[in-house]
Amino acid sequence: MANLLELRNVSKIYTRGLTHAHPTVALRDMSLTLKDDEPTILTVAGESGSGKTTLAMLLLGFIDPTMGEILYKGRNITSLTGAERLAYRREVQAVFQDPFAVFNPFYTVDHLLTVPIRQFKLARSKVQARSLMEEALTAVGLRPEDVLGRFPHQLSGGQRQRINVARALLLRPRLLIADEPVSMVDASLRANILETLRNLQRDYGVSIIYITHDLTTAYHIAKSIIVLYRGSVMEAGDVDAVIKSPQHPYTQLLVDSIPWPNLDQRWGEHPIIARESGSTGSSDACPFMSRCPKAMDICKARPPLYQITASQVAACYLYDKQPELVAERLSELLPA
Numbered sequence: 001m002a003n004l005l006e007l008r009n010v011s012k013i014y015t016r017g018l019t020h021a022h023p024t025v026a027l028r029d030m031s032l033t034l035k036d037d038e039p040t041i042l043t044v045a046g047e048s049g050s051g052k053t054t055l056a057m058l059l060l061g062f063i064d065p066t067m068g069e070i071l072y073k074g075r076n077i078t079s080l081t082g083a084e085r086l087a088y089r090r091e092v093q094a095v096f097q098d099p100f101a102v103f104n105p106f107y108t109v110d111h112l113l114t115v116p117i118r119q120f121k122l123a124r125s126k127v128q129a130r131s132l133m134e135e136a137l138t139a140v141g142l143r144p145e146d147v148l149g150r151f152p153h154q155l156s157g158g159q160r161q162r163i164n165v166a167r168a169l170l171l172r173p174r175l176l177i178a179d180e181p182v183s184m185v186d187a188s189l190r191a192n193i194l195e196t197l198r199n200l201q202r203d204y205g206v207s208i209i210y211i212t213h214d215l216t217t218a219y220h221i222a223k224s225i226i227v228l229y230r231g232s233v234m235e236a237g238d239v240d241a242v243i244k245s246p247q248h249p250y251t252q253l254l255v256d257s258i259p260w261p262n263l264d265q266r267w268g269e270h271p272i273i274a275r276e277s278g279s280t281g282s283s284d285a286c287p288f289m290s291r292c293p294k295a296m297d298i299c300k301a302r303p304p305l306y307q308i309t310a311s312q313v314a315a316c317y318l319y320d321k322q323p324e325l326v327a328e329r330l331s332e333l334l335p336a
């Protein structure tokens with residue numbers, strides 16, 4: 001069986017002007033494989049300028065590789081036939097960083113969701129279209145009655161981003177390219193959106209390429225990881241192994257720079273200290289959560305993903321010396 005996606009020695013070099021002066025190697029000799037029968041979440045992590053967005057653009061067919069091949073279900077995406085291209089456009093969807101950019105302020109959410117239904121002829125009647133929209137919204141944790149009929153400015157950033165995911169889901173994608181999907185969303189909503197992505201992979205068999213500069217979220221969501229630095233793959237493998245014992249000095253640097261604040265230091269007085277090596281970001285390792293046994297219990301009953309939010313909430317309230325509010329706020333924020 002052909003792989004779902006395969007990159008074979010893909011490079012992208014940008015040049016300027018007719019003379020092709022000042023070439024920038026945005027991606028160098030990258031190879032990766034996603035199997036067709038094993039939906040997975042792969043993180044591509046790296047600092048600014050490492051080539052992450054270039055990779056997303058290549059995968060979506062917006063730009064062509066300078067060298068190498070991108071194969072989708074065994075077919076080179078630069079030479080798809082009309083019908084194959086249509087299927088590719090439907091099966092490979094994207095969610096971008098900015099949940100505001102996709103929305104036209106003059107149209108309601110219904111319009112945003114109706115367009116792909118019409119474009120790809122997904123429904124035969126208005127009733128069927130409505131039911132598809134409701135199903136997709138429910139799948140991403142939104143109540144259709146809360147969002148349908150509303151304009152973008154009447155929604156939160158987190159709701160907007162989930163609507164973007166619902167829009168992609170309508171098309172029953174096989175692959176979702178999520179380029180920094182939570183970096184512009186409020187910290188307390190990040191875990192919800194990441195959890196939504198994880199449900200897509202688990203319940204709908206969607207493979208996800210999760211592009212981020214944030215190793216903390218990568219650790220919680222992905223099965224495997226590729227670390228990029230200036231367009232080259234520095235390290236790749238199982239996310240647990242790479243983050244717990246990074247082999248390459250650059251990955252080590254990224255892991256060490258995950259901010260892990262120290263309760264005894266106030267913001268601004270001292271630099272934030274790096275996380276102890278070997279700790280995994282769980283509530284046990286978080287100095288905030290360990291000061292709040294009640295909050296820790298609430299957190300432990302939830303999926304590990306919520307511990308990122310919990311730690312951030314705990315940090316906020318403890319710095320204001322209001323430990324009693326931590327557990328209260330967490331029970332409101334984290335779904336049961």
Ligand SMILES: Nc1ncnc2c1ncn2[C@@H]1O[C@H](COP(=O)(O)OP(=O)(O)OP(=O)(O)O)[C@@H](O)[C@H]1O
Pocket residue numbers: 014015024025026046047048049050051052053054055213
């Ligand atoms: N259209 C372009 N023309 C020329 N150079 C480009 C172009 N797009 C990106 N680059 C360069 O390619 C390199 C990789 O850029 P890319 O946007 O892929 O990185 P990134 O990891 O997504 O960064 P960020 O996280 O800041 O978005 C950078 O050096 C960038 O300046």
